[in-house]
Amino acid sequence: MTSLFPSNKVGQASLKLENMQNGHAKGKKDHKVDIDNNAKTSNNGNANPLSPSNVGVGVLKSSFLARHAKLFAFVVGIVLALVAVGIAVGVVIGKGNNNKGGVKDKNTTIDEPTTTLEPVPVGCQCEHICTEISPDVFECSCQVGYELDTDGLSCKDIDECVNGTSGCDHTCTNTVGSYTCSCRTGSLMQPDQHTCVYDYNDVLSKSILFYDAQRSGKMPDDYRIDWRRDSAVDDHGDNGEDLSGGYYDAGDHLKLGLPMAWSAGVLTWGFIEFRDAYESAGEVENMLSVIKGFTDYFIKCHTDTNEFYVHVGSVTLDHQYWGRADDMTMERPAYKVNETYPGSDCVGDTAAAMAAASIAFRDYDSTYSDILLEEARSLYTFASNYTGKYSDSVAEAKKVYESSKYQDELTWAACWLYKATGEQYYLDEALVWFAAAPQPKSYAFGWDDTSVGHRLLLLELTGNSGTYLKYVTTKFVDNYMDNLPKTPLGLVFRNEWGSLRYASAAAFAALMTAHYGYQTTEYIDWAASQLNYALGDTGRSFVVGFGENPPERPHHRGSSCPDRPEECKFRHLNLDAPSPQPLTGALVGGPNANDEYSDDRSNYYTNEVTLDYNAGFQSAIAAIRHFQLIGLYKNVTV
Numbered sequence: 001m002t003s004l005f006p007s008n009k010v011g012q013a014s015l016k017l018e019n020m021q022n023g024h025a026k027g028k029k030d031h032k033v034d035i036d037n038n039a040k041t042s043n044n045g046n047a048n049p050l051s052p053s054n055v056g057v058g059v060l061k062s063s064f065l066a067r068h069a070k071l072f073a074f075v076v077g078i079v080l081a082l083v084a085v086g087i088a089v090g091v092v093i094g095k096g097n098n099n100k101g102g103v104k105d106k107n108t109t110i111d112e113p114t115t116t117l118e119p120v121p122v123g124c125q126c127e128h129i130c131t132e133i134s135p136d137v138f139e140c141s142c143q144v145g146y147e148l149d150t151d152g153l154s155c156k157d158i159d160e161c162v163n164g165t166s167g168c169d170h171t172c173t174n175t176v177g178s179y180t181c182s183c184r185t186g187s188l189m190q191p192d193q194h195t196c197v198y199d200y201n202d203v204l205s206k207s208i209l210f211y212d213a214q215r216s217g218k219m220p221d222d223y224r225i226d227w228r229r230d231s232a233v234d235d236h237g238d239n240g241e242d243l244s245g246g247y248y249d250a251g252d253h254l255k256l257g258l259p260m261a262w263s264a265g266v267l268t269w270g271f272i273e274f275r276d277a278y279e280s281a282g283e284v285e286n287m288l289s290v291i292k293g294f295t296d297y298f299i300k301c302h303t304d305t306n307e308f309y310v311h312v313g314s315v316t317l318d319h320q321y322w323g324r325a326d327d328m329t330m331e332r333p334a335y336k337v338n339e340t341y342p343g344s345d346c347v348g349d350t351a352a353a354m355a356a357a358s359i360a361f362r363d364y365d366s367t368y369s370d371i372l373l374e375e376a377r378s379l380y381t382f383a384s385n386y387t388g389k390y391s392d393s394v395a396e397a398k399k400v401y402e403s404s405k406y407q408d409e410l411t412w413a414a415c416w417l418y419k420a421t422g423e424q425y426y427l428d429e430a431l432v433w434f435a436a437a438p439q440p441k442s443y444a445f446g447w448d449d450t451s452v453g454h455r456l457l458l459l460e461l462t463g464n465s466g467t468y469l470k471y472v473t474t475k476f477v478d479n480y481m482d483n484l485p486k487t488p489l490g491l492v493f494r495n496e497w498g499s500l501r502y503a504s505a506a507a508f509a510a511l512m513t514a515h516y517g518y519q520t521t522e523y524i525d526w527a528a529s530q531l532n533y534a535l536g537d538t539g540r541s542f543v544v545g546f547g548e549n550p551p552e553r554p555h556h557r558g559s560s561c562p563d564r565p566e567e568c569k570f571r572h573l574n575l576d577a578p579s580p581q582p583l584t585g586a587l588v589g590g591p592n593a594n595d596e597y598s599d600d601r602s603n604y605y606t607n608e609v610t611l612d613y614n615a616g617f618q619s620a621i622a623a624i625r626h627f628q629l630i631g632l633y634k635n636v637t638v
Contacts, residue, residue, distance in 0.1 A: 127154045145177040169196040184536050186547030190634075197634050198535045198547075200625040201281035206546050206585030207618040208283055211267075211290045213558070213583055214611060216255060216325065217244035217297075220289070227581040228558065231325035235312050237303055237334050243312055246297030249400075250610040251556035252318050253325050257301070257310035258390065258401050259447040261349035263615035264294035265416070266453070268356040270508070270619025273515060277625035288364060295357045295372055298350050302375060303336070306382045310346045310390050311335040315399045323568040324561050335394040343390030344383040346397075348409035349450065351379035355416035373420055380413050384429070404448055407437035412450040415457035427461060434458065441475045444494060445505040447612050452476050452509050460516055472513050480506045481526050487595045491533045497605045498613060500542055500590030503530040505616030511623035514632075524633050528624055534587065534617065538595060544609075545584035552578035553601035555608045559583040560601060574602055583609065587617045 124130035126140035133139050142148055142155035149156045158165075160179045161172035168181035183189050183196035190197060213225045216232045232253065235243040247263075249256045271278060271287050278284045301309040317330040337343030354376035361369040389406055391398040414430035417423070434454070445452035452472065459468040480503075485493045494502035507527035514523040534542045541547030544554055553560075559579040561568030579601070586609040591597040597606055627633035 125153050143177070167194045169194060184548045186536060186541065195634065197628070198532060200277070200621050200628065203535065203543065203546060203585075203621045204277065204281045204283055204618065204625065205286075206543065207587075207614050207621065208286050208290055208585065210544075210583065210585035210587075210609070210614055211247065211293070211611070212286075213586075214247040215293060216246050216248055216253075227561075227563075229324075229326040232312075232328065232332060235332055235334065237309055237336065239303075241300070241303045241309075243297075243300055243309055243334055245293065245300060246312075247293060247611055248325065250608060251554065251559075251604075253321075253328060253557070254313040254315065254318050254400065255297075255311070256397070256401055257308075257343075257346045258349060258397070258403060259610065259612045260294065261298070261346060261353050262447040262450065263611040264291065264298075264353035265349065265356050265412070265450075266505075266508070266612075266615040266619055267291065267294075268353060268360050269453075270622045272356065272359050273512070274619070274622040274626040276629050277622040280625060280629060288360065291357050291360055292368075295354060295375075298354060299371075299375060301350075302379060304338075305378065306386065307336055307338045308343065308347050308350070308379070308382070309334050309336045310343055311394055311397045315396060322557050322560075322570040322573050324558050327568070333396075335396050337390050337393050339386050341393035342383075342386040342388035343393055344387045344406035345403045345409045346390040347379050347383035348406060348413040349447075351376045351383060351413040352409070352416040352450075354379060355413070355420040358420050376413075376417055376420065380410075380417055380426075383413065384410055401447060405437070407433050408450045408454060411437070411454040412457070415454050415461060418461060419457065430454065430458065430461075439471055439475070441479055444502050445476070445509050445616065446501070456509065456512050456516070465518070469518060472509065473519060477506065477510045477513060477519070477523060481510075485593065487591065487593055489533065489538050489595045490529055491591065491595070492530060493593050496592050498589040498608060498610075499592070500534050500587055501610075501613040501616065503590075504534060504587070504613075504620050507531055508616045508620035508623060511620055511627070514627070515623065520632065524624070524627055527620060528633060531617075531620055531624055534590070538591075540597070542588050542590050542597075544586040544588065545582055551586075551588045551599050551607060553599050553607060554579060554583050554586055554588055555601055555604045556583050556586070585614070587613045589613070 123136065124132075124138045124140075126138065128143050128146065129141040131139040131141065140148060140153055145158055145160075146155035147158050148154075157174075157176060159174045160166040161168075161174045166172040166179050166181065168179070170184050170187060171182045173180040173182065181189070181194050181196075186202065187196040187198050189195075209224065212223070213228060215223075215225075215228070216235070218230045218233055219225075219228065232255075233244050235255070237243055243255075246255045247260060248254065249259060267287075268291055271291065275284070278287050303309065312334045313332050314330070321328065321330060337347065354372045358369045358373035358376060361372065383406075387406060387410075389403045391402045411430050411433040414426045414433060418426035418430060439451070439455075442449055442451045455468055455471040455476075459465060459472060462468065480492050480494075487493050491499065492503050492506065493499055494506075507530040510519075510523040510527040514520045514527075529537075536547040536549075540549040542551060544551050553576075556579070557568070557573075559581045560572045560575070562572065562580050589604070589606045589608050591606070599607065601607060624633060
């Protein structure tokens with residue numbers, strides 16, 4: 001969307017010529033001289049001269065007039081005589097043309113008179129506007145969008161785009177006498193015709209599509225990804241238990257419990273707190289479907305009271321295959337934790353996600369909500385009674401997502417159960433687990449460290465800002481804002497492998513802190529800067545299918561495959577062409593520390609896509625949209 005604007009700045013110059021002409025009326029008068037066909041106009045297309053306080057000025061006295069004073073006096077005397085006898089039709093003297101009935105000469109603009117018309121001073125040589133400031137002395141000035149040239153008479157165009165006076169948020173295009181503001185692809189022009197805001201509703205919709213593309217098992221009847229089919233429908237446990245469903249972790253086809261549970265919990269948290277954003281985007285039903293895709297699978301994985309499947313697929317066999325999920329034929333072993341081989345981290349994270357989901361479904365399907373809550377209770381009891389790290393119990397899991405601890409996930413789970421039930425027992429449990437573990441600065445908010453999440457929840461649930469606020473602000477958000485390195489264009493840079501996942505998850509933590517009433521303006525603005533970097537502030541988007549110059553080669557098997565019936569092989573990994581199948585909504589890893597990015601499918605540092613990358617990002621987008629809707633961030637009309 002575009003709009004046209006006048007400038008607010010004109011130049012100044014001065015020049016003097018002597019004018020011996022007599023007979024002009026005394027006092028200061030403006031005489032507007034019409035511009036040619038390239039005249040500068042205001043938004044309504046009419047000439048828009050500046051007020052004297054805003055225009056450049058040239059002062060003129062004409063020596064030429066001095067030499068012909070008698071002739072000019074004679075001419076002016078005749079004109080004044082005609083006016084004196086009450087001629088009704090205005091007479092215009094300019095370049096030898098007479099205009100009747102107030103018709104304007106193509107080179108002259110005349111003010112509409114109330115009684116009689118003032119003649120344009122013969123001695124004025126201004127190109128645009130001539131103001132008589134004293135007898136025989138005139139000022140030259142220019143219309144909006146022009147400035148006086150060095151001769152003090154003529155006017156030249158101001159390039160507002162070059163001199164920075166346009167105020168355009170994104171793109172400025174200079175035009176004769178004005179300029180045009182426009183927004184990048186993926187952004188919406190606001191009523192002030194200067195401000196651009198990203199279409200956060202569209203980002204939410206597209207991110208949900210990414211999760212749809214990652215689905216495993218039998219596809220729903222209303223499935224929206226036309227290049228995907230049923231896959232891994234025979235995934236099963238040691239005793240034949242049905243383990244189909246869930247989501248593939250990344251561009252491969254492994255189903256990995258720890259990052260899947262963290263992603264489910266963070267996505268659901270964003271939905272609970274910022275439901276108005278999903279309502280605005282028309283995505284409540286689709287988002288509930290995504291959440292249910294996680295929770296249905298978790299229910300299947302909970303095959304006995306103290307037994308839970310945490311990993312499906314062979315890392316080696318899976319990574320030796322480059323092809324479609326629905327064409328897989330390799331063995332897909334499943335791995336579980338139990339009383340002997342515990343997994344408090346993965347099981348606790350899953351309990352948290354189930355408790356959060358019970359809240360999300362409470363207003364839509366109370367029966368299903370109750371089922372999820374009971375699952376959450378049972379999983380928490382299992383995780384807290386039999387403690388240990390899942391990656392110590394399952395060697396296959398250690399190859400991809402090795403856990404460093406489990407106390408943070410148990411605190412996270414207990415907090416969510418208290419939030420879902422209001423039962424003091426779970427808050428007491430959370431406080432015990434919190435006290436039992438050290439609380440250093442968190443490296444990140446992610447699948448291996450939920451500390452930032454449970455600290456935020458304890459801040460909300462207890463209201464004890466004296467104890468818990470510093471763990472969120474000083475030990476995390478402020479550290480990201482003030483102490484970590486930044487790229488030249490402003491992205492906080494934690495690690496080169498998936499740089500945007502760290503920034504977007506930290507943005508979500510900042511927005512949650514603001515949501516709870518702390519550091520509101522500062523945190524909202526900082527979080528928005530990180531999200532907007534990902535959406536296109538640097539001139540390119542890092543979200544597939546969104547915005548300007550988005551990634552076209554995500555590190556993803558299915559997306560890289562050609563249309564059927566052509567086979568998909570490893571050669572498609574290294575093809576330079578854009579991926580044939582759109583992985584819409586996926587957030588890629590992102591740039592390096594110098595803002596450099598190569599859209600290279602084989603580079604998993606920059607182009608990998610995962611469930612957890614999009615989880616923090618999507619919930620942060622929901623949060624910033626919420627702050628738009630309530631007027632705390634770029635109060636918009638869309």
